[in-house]
Amino acid sequence: MTGKERDRRITDLGTLKALAHPLRSRLYRNLAVARVATASQLAEQVDEAVSLVSYHLRKLAEHGLIEAAEPRSADGRERWWQPASEGLSIRDEDFRDAPDEAAAHTAASKLFADQRMDMYRRWLEERGSWDEKWNRTASSSESTLRLTADELAELDREMLALLRRYDEQSRAAEAAGETEGRQNVAVHTYAFPFRV
Structure with missing residues (x-):
């Protein structure tokens, strides 16, 4: 484990809403997988314009979800990003006191569940392209x-x-x-x- 915080607990509505944007949550997930990446690399993965991806990365950074990373290339024009923590934690108890917070938490939870299910559906559609060992060891x-x-x-x-x-x-x-x-x-x- 690095010196990063293990699981950042999201307790404020602004940060929850920032992460619960469909493109931002995809960018965050892809960045967590890559561990470090540029806006250009992430834009290619999500098939969006670099300028749009850069805007959404800055929004994630404003809420402390991601941070600047050490450059990985000599091109000083490219900005590298990394998650600000090893993981995230979002708990119901932090958002149940007000109806608008509870509704935002429910909406965010549904979005994350939909995105996870999309990942699994993509695996089901693509598993024929994976070798037998991966097919044998994947489980549900x-x-x-x-x-x-x-x-x-x-x-x-x-x-x-x-x-x-x-x-x-x-x-x-x-x-x-x-x-x-x-x-x-x-x-x-x-x-x-x-x-x-």
């Missing part, structure tokens, strides 16, 4: 458990600890030059109560 599962709220909180902590361990291992391996065979892997989990 659903488990239905009967837990207390405290047990659910503990499950969440344990799952996050496991993911962080793998993230730290992969960052250390990449820093040591061990990049062969590595691909970006999305792990989406949802844990919530429901009634039948």
